[in-house]
Amino acid sequence: MKKALSVIIPVYNVESYIKECLDSIVNQSIGIENIEVIIVNDKTPDNSMDIVMKYADKYPSFKVINNEVNMGLGESRNIGLKHVTSDYVTFLDSDDFISLNAYEDALNKINENNVDLLIYRWETYSMGEIVQTNNIHHQFLEENILIDDINNYPKLFFLTSAWNKIYHKSLFHLLKYSKGLYEDNCVTCNVLLNAKRIFLSNDSIYYYRKNLDSITEKISKNNVIDLCNVISQLYDLNNHNVNILIINFINDVLFWIYYYDWVICDELTFVEKLQKVSKKIKQSDVEKFVFLFPEWNFYKEDILNLDNYDSETFLAKYKYYKRLPKVKSIAGLYVDEGNGFSEDCRIDVVYVPKLKNNQLTFDLRGYSNISGIRFDPLEGEFIKSRINNIKVIDANCDNSINDDYQYFLTLDPNFVLDGEFKDDKLMIDFDLEFITNEELASLFVEKNAIIAEKNNIINEINHKDKKHRFNFFK
Template identity: 65%
Template structure:
């Protein structure tokens, strides 16, 4: 069967939203007969495969690839690309969906303009009335426009998602996805800089689903390591616009190291990898970035410029633990209310205040909440602090010492207390708060290093003893 477009869908345990995704393709105005659908079941353990087989049994132009082990979205896309029979291909993730006119409208524009790459809009879909702010990677198109090079619109270098685009077969050779957490950065950017004609379309929409049940993404040291590798791969493309994108990515990695309370060894490992992968950032790069994105703050300008001037340990100490200029203090206290579904941003109350050392008293109105099963209090963000709650029972805190101590010490830029949920319509919290001094930070830094060394010694000793028990030649 000859089709106009191939759609690639990697699926791993996507049963919850998979039908909505597949229905949005089956119901395209172009007609399902004109679409080749290649679904890669990436070793799902839920009901995804049964759903896939149901659709493939009903529609003859569905192809199913079953991975014998979990390969990840990137390698799953690579396997599917090898099976494409159309002149154009696109991608969709199994928990997302698209507007009903997306493919008909896009192919029509491609045929008229002879574009080899088309980019259409995307919106964040939460399933609620909450509207996600536009982010720097979301280059929404306000008008239909054809450009012959990304140099005409350098901001497009930030359009790194693979799924809001349609690619001509001349670009397939650039679609080599990695097996990292950032599998599409290199593939998409390579396509962007090698496309001869790019059509920007305002008339189709990709709906990217975001889960609001968690307040932040679960960023781990592996994210920092993988994004650092992606930075190096992008630099190796030798394209001037890539420097803009890497300014953003370098700042992302630095923010994660500063913001999250990882083990020191992990922090050093990420900074070391970043220093290996990120070439020297120049004032020119930073100024050009600021020119294009005047509203986007490059917090870590000095850090970027000095990334390769220090060894990793010195850099970490200087820019995370001892440089008070690093702190991006938000003079806001936040109260999260759990109504039975966990803490989320749409159940948060903020109060702006000027912190005092003793007896900060803030009153939160809880009358709009029907069921209060949990309360999380964030006294401040963007600074290392010590704090204590004077009038409400603390159940737990993400502090670096026991909650029974007089003060709780926080070596995280997002300190929070979980409080006893028994309260009336109004909750007054009385708390003391001080910024940690350099001496206090240095002491905690030293103790943290000692605890990690001791932990590693225990693990190494266990491994050595375990080897001795199994191998009589190990002495």
Template identity: 30%
Template sequence: MKLSVIVPVYNVEPYLRKCLESLANQTLEDMEVIVVNDGSPDGSQKIIDEFTADYPKRVIGLIKENGGQASARNLALQYAKGQYIGFVDGDDWVDTEMFETMYNKALSEQADIVICNTMDHYDDHIVYHRQSDVGKLRKCGSVCNKIFRKDMIGSVRFPEGLWYEDLCFGVKLLMQTEKIAYCEEHFYHALNRQGSTMNNNNSKKNLDMLTVMTDIVDYMHEHNLDDKYGYDLEYMMIEHILITSINRVSEQKNPDKEKIIRELRNYVLKYYPNFQSDKAFKEFKKNQRIIAVLNGYGLHNLSKILLFIKKKISRG
């Protein structure tokens, strides 16, 4: 089989039909869609049953107790038969030619990983992301715009019970190969909605980023990759922790947020106490460098004001 696409499902009933329609109608032949109901209490299973009945040669349904998105993906990896593996979230959708184009690209360039561009859909606007514009390990925000050669995945799995499992899984695989190909089309459509991991008020779970980063550091040590990817690691820590995570937590109303921000900041400073003098820091845009420095010195409330002003100006 050419390709397996894994779809974890939990409380996405209003969006699931659109997602599965985009996968059932893929132009690529000889592919399977493994849909895992992760103990979803809504009506998602009824929709899954419809698609397994209507597309018995393409859509496979699995049911498990709730354990989180990572556990659902890990279960499906045990059953996947495809030469390449892809992932789609149950509230997102893809263009119908996405996987045929990416699979053909993998064959023509003998690639272990193929990456396409993405679109983030908000209530009132769309943000386009071009993956080939960023450095190798920084392409890892999501696994959903990628296909991975199954043989290279090996024993690598998503860390269960944590947020940011995509980052952990994807970075490990990206570190394994230089055979990476790109599709310039914006094939993947991500729905940004309230209640998602990135839109929440659970400050403490943002500390999962530190667990994930530590796992990546340990993986680099174990495979003697420190010299090769140490620069990229510093960039990721600045981007994902010092900028993104702290900015996200500072917007929340959780009473523990100041303590959480302090832990996030101290983690980066433990590894890079003089980050603002390093080459990786200087690669960021000027406004990002300002935010990183402010957050690094505990001035995240000032960062929040600057970001609010920037957003108001950009929205007109």
């Protein structure tokens, strides 16, 4: 009998997670007898397949395909697609799992709404619990939505993963994944553009495991080159909304170039590659990106000027001449237990600054009799900032602590906070902006004028004092 749905699961080096993955399949509310499970053994070197075979021996729905050599995730998906016999297919990565109602609920919605693509919610899962992620591709679905024209929902082009979707057979011919990294981006965008009706479901969940040992967590030369190739392929789709996604990927490549320590020749190669694949960036596309993601930090000036310099000049100007504050930064909390603020009682949190509502939590366990707290939002930059949830009693700012924002013309900005601080954890909600060159120049002119005026007063007083001291010469 024809199955209701085919699930393709490439398997490689996941013996710690594969059981949880397969259990979420065999316990689906739709019944395992209605699911065609296609396991593609990508020449895994561990004991994953020993676990898989126990399921395959028990459930006739399982098909096992063995790659003779390691092919990678994209090619393994392509191989699995050749064995699909149902009208619908989905993918499940072997270290992830899904909610037990996912397939029944999804297929019901597909049939009720006559859609050829369904996208369901996904959550990031790590160390036994759901975790919040700062990920532009994680678009939160608050309600079920039926879509007839994808271009009315430009943010959906950021849902580039292959795995949280169910595809009708009319879209199978588009599912041709590449060999490199980021194999699903172009395929997914092409599918979104060609699907006639799309349903966004909030009623079932794909659990994506955040695995720090994953290849996508370790940035290498291949990451840079492969994402540049993806950028080139995305331009071929010739869609104005896809261009917004391209800007994000250009930003990702620039982030890697700036943040990681490469040898100069590699950095030059990366910039040249990025310049080659990136067509002239339109100001209108950048403005649309800002409109869609107003709180997302990205290298607007750098992107717009990518083609205006040779690679060496670009690197000098945008990596080495400026410190780049949009990469990971450190906020520090100093705890005073009666002996003042010192480095011995400092707690650091690494974060990526954003304009509004940075929310950082500091663990105060281990500190007793706290008499004061000092918060340093960011070091090494001239900033304006404000604390939203705790009263400030002092700050080394250049204006009043009662102003809307505090302006810091010091590279070591700090706030002294008011409170009893008896809880184990302290959450600080703050806004932060980097002072522009124009603002900085204006502020320093004003500051220098004040300093000059004070110096004139001091000099005049000193001059009068000297005249008074030596008046016996008269």
